[in-house]
Amino acid sequence: MGIWPDNPFLAQIPTWLIVVTGWYVVHRLTLKRDERKEARERVDVFLSLLRNIEDKAILFHQSEVFRGDIARALRFDIQRAIGRLKRHPFAKFKIDPNLSRELRHAITYRNFEPSKFVTQFEQSSILSDIANAVDDIEEQMEREYEKIYL
Amino acid sequence: MTQSRINVARDFSKYPAGRFTADGPASGQAFREIFLLPTLRDGKSLIIELDGTRGYGSSFLEEAFGGAVREGYDPEIVKRSFELKSADDSLIEEIHDYIDHGRSPE
Numbered sequence: 048m049g050i051w052p053d054n055p056f057l058a059q060i061p062t063w064l065i066v067v068t069g070w071y072v073v074h075r076l077t078l079k080r081d082e083r084k085e086a087r088e089r090v091d092v093f094l095s096l097l098r099n100i101e102d103k104a105i106l107f108h109q110s111e112v113f114r115g116d117i118a119r120a121l122r123f124d125i126q127r128a129i130g131r132l133k134r135h136p137f138a139k140f141k142i143d144p145n146l147s148r149e150l151r152h153a154i155t156y157r158n159f160e161p162s163k164f165v166t167q168f169e170q171s172s173i174l175s176d177i178a179n180a181v182d183d184i185e186e187q188m189e190r191e192y193e194k195i196y197l
Numbered sequence: 198m199t200q201s202r203i204n205v206a207r208d209f210s211k212y213p214a215g216r217f218t219a220d221g222p223a224s225g226q227a228f229r230e231i232f233l234l235p236t237l238r239d240g241k242s243l244i245i246e247l248d249g250t251r252g253y254g255s256s257f258l259e260e261a262f263g264g265a266v267r268e269g270y271d272p273e274i275v276k277r278s279f280e281l282k283s284a285d286d287s288l289i290e291e292i293h294d295y296i297d298h299g300r301s302p303e
Contacts, residue, residue: 119212122252129285147287148294155254156303160220 083196086136090192093131094185100124101181104154108173113164118155125151140191146184153180200242200280203232206249213250216260225260233265236278247283258288259295259302266299275299 100121107117129147131137153176158164167173205213209231210223217226236243247253265275275296281289295302 118214118254119251122212122214122254124252126250126252126285129287133284144287144290147285148291151253151287151291152255156256156259159254159256160215160217160224162215162217162219 082136086192086196089136090188093128093137094188096124096128096131097181097184100128100150100154101177104177105174107154108158108167108171108177111166113161115161118159121154125154137188139195140188142184142187142191146180146187150180150184153177200244201236202244202246204246204249208232211250213257214254216256225257225262226264228257228261229264229268233261233275233279234268237265237268237270237275242278242280244280244282247281247288248285253288255291255295258292262292263295263299263302266296272296272299 103117103121103124107114107121110117129151132140132142132147153173157173158167203209205228209228213223213225213228215221215224218224232243232245262275262279266272276293281292283289
């Protein structure tokens, strides 16, 4: 009698172990890939929302007159974007809260009221600050994504 | 004793906006004059629930809270008098920053 008994069921155990382990490994890899794909999609949606905020902010600050409708939309969009950072999958990302603060500050601190509105030109520090605030969030988000999923 | 509590969206405006009263009825200056200064004058404290509005502009926040410091109140007293509640930590940090720098805003 060898290592394995003559019972054919027992003799198949190693084969089954290999099959189950293989299935488990493939299953884990599939889950991981799906999770990565879903996270990438959410990051892309978030970054598109962020770029939309940037475009709207530039349009607002470069308008010839104060645009209350865009100011209102910006306040809401910024709040919504910051709120999203608390939800899946971003709760796993380490995004510095200062970056959210800087985004709101860059867009809505200066030149954000009708009584003192002045059309901003391309070289305006307000527009540079907005671009920097958006870039900082985008960069940190991409870094976190790479750290967690790649 | 129960601490007074306000919800900005319910008790002031769902659309707080602008720095000065010239900018609209829901400005930072109006918020300061209606809620913050009376609390500070009476030496009381107030819980301020920030969530529920359709967003804040930084100019509103600075004028409301930083403006309270420019009215002559010590930043520490201003911070102690108002307990800020929000799911958005960055909002509370931003307000504290405006209080700290209220005397010499950017």
